[in-house]
Amino acid sequence: MPKYEPIxxxxxxxxxxxxxxxxxxxAGGYQAIRKVLGKVNPADVTAVVMKSGLRGRGGAxxxxxxxxxxxxxxxxxxxxxxxxxxxxxxxxxxxxxxxERDPHQLLExxxxxxxxxxxxxxxxxxxxxxxxxxxxxxxxxxDARAAGYVGKNIFGSNTSIDIWVHRGAGAYICGEExxxxxxxxxxxxxxxxxxxxxxxxxxYNKPTVVNNVETLANLPHILNRGAEWFASxxxxxxxxxxxxxxxxxxxxxxxNYEVPMGITFRELIYEQAGGMRGDKPLKAFIPGGASAPFLxxxxxxxxxxFESVALAGSMLGSGGVTVMEEGTDMVxxxxxxxxxxxxxxxxxxxxxxxxxxxxxxxxxxxxxKRGQMSDLETLTDLCKNIAGRTVCAFGDAEVSPILSTIKxxxxxxxxxxxxxxxxxxxxxxxxxxxx
Amino acid sequence: xxxxxxxxEIDDILSRYPVKRSALLPLLYxxxxxxxxxTEAAMQEIAGILRLTPPQVYETATFYTMLNLKxxxxxxxxxxxxxxxxxxxxxxxxGWISAKLGIKPGETTPDKLFTLSxxxxxxxxxxxxxxxxxxxxxxxxxxxxxxxxxxDLRQTGTCSxxxxxxxxxxxAPAKPGA
Ligand SMILES: Cc1cc2nc3c(=O)[nH]c(=O)nc-3n(C[C@H](O)[C@H](O)[C@H](O)COP(=O)(O)O)c2cc1C
Ligand code: SF4
Ligand code: FES
Numbered sequence: 001m002p003k004y005e006p007i008x009x010x011x012x013x014x015x016x017x018x019x020x021x022x023x024x025x026x027a028g029g030y031q032a033i034r035k036v037l038g039k040v041n042p043a044d045v046t047a048v049v050m051k052s053g054l055r056g057r058g059g060a061x062x063x064x065x066x067x068x069x070x071x072x073x074x075x076x077x078x079x080x081x082x083x084x085x086x087x088x089x090x091x092x093x094x095x096x097x098x099x100e101r102d103p104h105q106l107l108e109x110x111x112x113x114x115x116x117x118x119x120x121x122x123x124x125x126x127x128x129x130x131x132x133x134x135x136x137x138x139x140x141x142x143d144a145r146a147a148g149y150v151g152k153n154i155f156g157s158n159t160s161i162d163i164w165v166h167r168g169a170g171a172y173i174c175g176e177e178x179x180x181x182x183x184x185x186x187x188x189x190x191x192x193x194x195x196x197x198x199x200x201x202x203x204y205n206k207p208t209v210v211n212n213v214e215t216l217a218n219l220p221h222i223l224n225r226g227a228e229w230f231a232s233x234x235x236x237x238x239x240x241x242x243x244x245x246x247x248x249x250x251x252x253x254x255x256n257y258e259v260p261m262g263i264t265f266r267e268l269i270y271e272q273a274g275g276m277r278g279d280k281p282l283k284a285f286i287p288g289g290a291s292a293p294f295l296x297x298x299x300x301x302x303x304x305x306f307e308s309v310a311l312a313g314s315m316l317g318s319g320g321v322t323v324m325e326e327g328t329d330m331v332x333x334x335x336x337x338x339x340x341x342x343x344x345x346x347x348x349x350x351x352x353x354x355x356x357x358x359x360x361x362x363x364x365x366x367x368x369k370r371g372q373m374s375d376l377e378t379l380t381d382l383c384k385n386i387a388g389r390t391v392c393a394f395g396d397a398e399v400s401p402i403l404s405t406i407k408x409x410x411x412x413x414x415x416x417x418x419x420x421x422x423x424x425x426x427x428x429x430x431x432x433x434x435x
Numbered sequence: 436x437x438x439x440x441x442x443x444e445i446d447d448i449l450s451r452y453p454v455k456r457s458a459l460l461p462l463l464y465x466x467x468x469x470x471x472x473x474t475e476a477a478m479q480e481i482a483g484i485l486r487l488t489p490p491q492v493y494e495t496a497t498f499y500t501m502l503n504l505k506x507x508x509x510x511x512x513x514x515x516x517x518x519x520x521x522x523x524x525x526x527x528x529x530g531w532i533s534a535k536l537g538i539k540p541g542e543t544t545p546d547k548l549f550t551l552s553x554x555x556x557x558x559x560x561x562x563x564x565x566x567x568x569x570x571x572x573x574x575x576x577x578x579x580x581x582x583x584x585x586x587d588l589r590q591t592g593t594c595s596x597x598x599x600x601x602x603x604x605x606x607a608p609a610k611p612g613a
Contacts, residue, residue: 012602012606013606013607015606015607015608015609015610016609016610017606018600019600078453087558088556088558089556090517090518090519090555090556090560091518091519091556091560092558092560093558093559093560093561093562093601093603095558096558096559096601097601097602097603100600100601100602101600101601101602121453127558128464128499128501129501129557129558129567130558131570131571132570132571132572132598132599132600132601136600164451166457166460166461167460167461167464168460168499169460169463169464169499169500169501169502170499170500170501170502171498171499171500172555172556183460184457185454185456185457186454186456186457186458186459186460186485186495187456187494187495188494188495188498189498189499204453204454246560246561247561248519248522248560248561248563249519249522249523250522250523253604254560254561254562254603255561255562255603255604256561256602256603256604290517290518290556320519320560322518322519322522322560324522328522333518333522336516336517336518336521337517337518340517340518340555340556343555344555
């Protein structure tokens, strides 16, 4: 198995590393911010990040430096950085590890981002269930504050940067950046209509950047080792650097694996994650969290980079790779994810709110062997009327399990419906009632 | 009253935000920590502290699944049933708990010790099946582990099988003397 140099997981892979401030500094931590603070122009920090090719690790893959560049240059009032640590996309569990095992790496990344965009206050919005993660972060911030690295005049400079932990309280949608901002403002987590974008009208209506944990954790390394170094890793020019892929499902060794972008799914699944548990054949996999369309064994040689996965008809998304073995019921699998989306729809827009409820009901009746052939068309129709017609990207996400399983495993839907027909059990339930 | 008991903590929370309303979730958590769930009286008080109307507080509180508006058992067992956990047996775990405690999802044991809930993904998908009990995660559950967790919770209120700082696959052990 090829060995790759870990970047983000490097410290925590050292035996005994517990992520304290002293250990982080011994491993070379807080050097990047020292190098940059007051010595490099903030705009030049942004330029380095732009040149590195770093793209957001939260899902959409937007170039980080470009995003920072959207902030108004001449705006005098406060600006904010929000670290998105909501990590709620089913299949994703990397931010949790980055936070709990090496919190200062994230804090240094946040200081660098704050310096680049001119933010004096920043918040880590962490999902409420991560009680341990929030405690670890609080402790790390307190230690950094005591050392003079966070707070007023950090590292003796005239720059002041504060970092606060803000716990969410159980709502997937708060990972969507504008819902996150609403939630941070003490409201229900309902996504905002964009534009305006957070870059101009974000937290408290002020210029704001929202970045994922993994995105921010890359920054100290980029500033330490240079944009060229980072841009040479992975699948340049468009997918640079490593990613921490979260492998789950029917593999022998599930877990977080940091590899350069551009290796194949075959290598990630069969070499890094130890192959299929019990050596059963692979039937399907999801390449980037619950929102990403399912792929088949034919796609195993697709490269794990943004463009290749998009070309294969799915998306790299959050980096959550879920593997399913032969024998997995694909209609059931799609229903499980659909139930998730139904539960998590925030209810702001009707295609998503009503549509998710209808989709769950139709899927349930197919799985319960009470479906009818026309259900397939109804499902497809509903999906097409949700995607692209909602306030946030949740609408596009929620239809992907159903559409992609109908595309690749239509025969499984048909077989279930045939059973219903044969048993003459067709008792269509009216759509739209309570369930 | 929260204000009498936690004045300093409340002031500290308020100092973090330029707009008072941002302190709403932290204060609702404080109320829940105090009484086990968010009472109407607490919501009224929080509204007063933040200069909001009680409906504004209620509106936010009802959006978030982790805020309990009704009492729950001493130990709130929350089993993840999303796809990745389901692939590795979460439904079986729910069945075990139901059978062992004699409660269905959404119910609380008569002694008010355990509440069973089924929840969506908790970001532990590579180490499923899993559950959260109050603040702690328990992962890679087996029936044997589950028996021990329930027994330990009953006896001591906690269980050493809970997950510490997360890393999976597990890191190499530290060499002695290194
Ligand atoms: C429904 C939905 C849920 C999301 N959940 C998360 C999440 O849990 N964590 C995250 O970092 N980004 C999430 N995102 C993406 C964010 O909106 C945003 O793009 C991201 O935080 C930006 O950071 P990045 O540029 O560093 O990736 C979600 C987006 C949508 C539409
Ligand atoms: S698409 Fe769904 S989650 Fe997004 S705003 Fe509309 S209702 Fe809410
Ligand atoms: S699917 Fe259960 S923790 Fe993610």
